[in-house]
Amino acid sequence: MTTHHTTHQAGHPTAHHAGPGPGHHCGHRTEDLDWAAIGDQLERSARVRTPFLEGAADWLAATADGEVRRVLDVGSGPGVASLVLARRFPRAGVVAVDAAPGLLARAAGLAAGEGLAGRVTTHRADLPDGLEPLGAADLIWAGQVVHHLGDQTAALAAIGRSLRPGGLLAVVEGGLGPRFLPRDIGMGRPGLQARLEAGMENVFAAMRAGLPGSVAVTEDWPALFTAAGLTPAGSRTFLVDAPAPLDDLGRGYAYDRLNRAREGLADVLPADDLEVLDRLLDEESEAGVRKRADVFCLEALTVHVGRRV
Ligand SMILES: C[S@@+](CC[C@H](N)C(=O)[O-])C[C@H]1O[C@@H](n2cnc3c(N)ncnc32)[C@H](O)[C@@H]1O
Structure with missing residues (x-):
């Protein structure tokens, strides 16, 4: 059997690398994870989610007041x-902002x-600080990053201050985590992915609790916008719906997510589930997610929009 969670993740801070609960999609610890080390995984997940990104961008274009530059x-x-x-937004300059x-x-x-170097630039910042030099934005996209910041309300307020009046802040949070497998996969007890999701909720909660300055809030994003001085302007959910048989990119995403669950839940999952996960993560096996025919990707991502008045 090919080893997976050791070779694939070599050099990664394993205990901090657990995957998401159903609506969180991520579950990494922020302060001590080397995000750049999982750049391949981040890029794979974003590429698999391209239909979501494009649908959300269309909706934002229809929701925006005035030009988006x-x-x-x-x-x-x-x-x-x-x-x-x-x-x-072909007339816009886009700034990618990250700490890594x-x-x-x-x-x-x-x-x-992609020939976009003239319009897509980069800026290093430790959120929620460091946006001031960029000036006022018409649109800010925050994809699954706010939940990595200790005080999410304060973060929304700080990020929102970089909007021009009437500008939009789009926050990707919540939704439904990805499913890759049928309920019964012909080995082990049916319902493995539901059990993994339940386990990863605890990992996510521990991640949040461990963030510097962590503040527990009800994850009601429109209410959080209001508390942060923004006006809620709608929430919409977009699907990633790639049926079986999945291509190699989608299989890579499935592998990444199951591997993270394997690592995050190694100490708490029952032995029979761990054994099935190991088979799913066996790169050579016909029963593994790299090869089996029934692997799909179904995921729902929610975008919450707030407007600066
Ligand atoms: C879960 S990834 C999301 C990446 C991308 N937005 C997406 O949806 O695919 C979180 C990203 O936020 C960045 N990040 C986490 N905490 C940060 C902070 N305090 N300041 C700036 N970037 C941060 C990480 O480096 C990482 O690239």
Whole structure:
């Protein structure tokens, strides 16, 4: 059997690398994770979610008041969303903002590769600070980064201050985590993914509790916008719906997510579930997610929008 969670994640801070609960999608610890080290994974997940990014960008274009000339993609990671936004708003300059220089370098490389280097630039910042030099934006996209900040309300307020009056802040949070497998996969007890999701809720909660300055809030995003001085302007959910048989990119995403769950839940999952996960993560096995025929990707991502008055 090919080893997976050791070779694939070599050099990564394993205990901090657990995957998401159903609505969180991520579950990494922020303060001590080397985000750049998982650049490949971040790029794969963003690429698989391209239909979501494009649908959300269309909706934002229809929701925006006035011209969109300046866009910030905060917590951009490798910048896949920055590119989608640059294509959707062809008159806009887009700034990919992240704390990890390695990911900004990736974003710059992707932009250059698509001939967008003139319109997609990068800026290093430790959110929620560091946006001031960028000036007022018409649109700010925050994809699954706010939940990595200790005080989410204060973060929304700080990020919102970089909007021009009437500008939009789009926050990707919540939704439904990805499903890759049928309920019964012909080995082990049916319902493995539901059990993994339940386990990862605890990992996510521990991640949040461990953040510097962590503040527990009800995850009611429109209410959080209001508390942060923004006006809620709608929430919409977009699907990633890639049926079986999945391509290699989608299989890579499935592998990444199951591998993170394997690591995050190694100490709490029952032995039979761990054994099934190991088979799913066996790169050579016909029963593994790299090869089996029934792997799909179904995920729902919610975008909450707030407007600066
Ligand atoms: C879960 S990834 C999301 C990446 C991308 N937005 C997406 O949706 O695919 C979170 C990103 O936020 C960045 N990040 C986390 N905490 C940050 C902080 N305090 N300041 C700036 N960037 C941060 C990480 O480097 C990482 O690229």
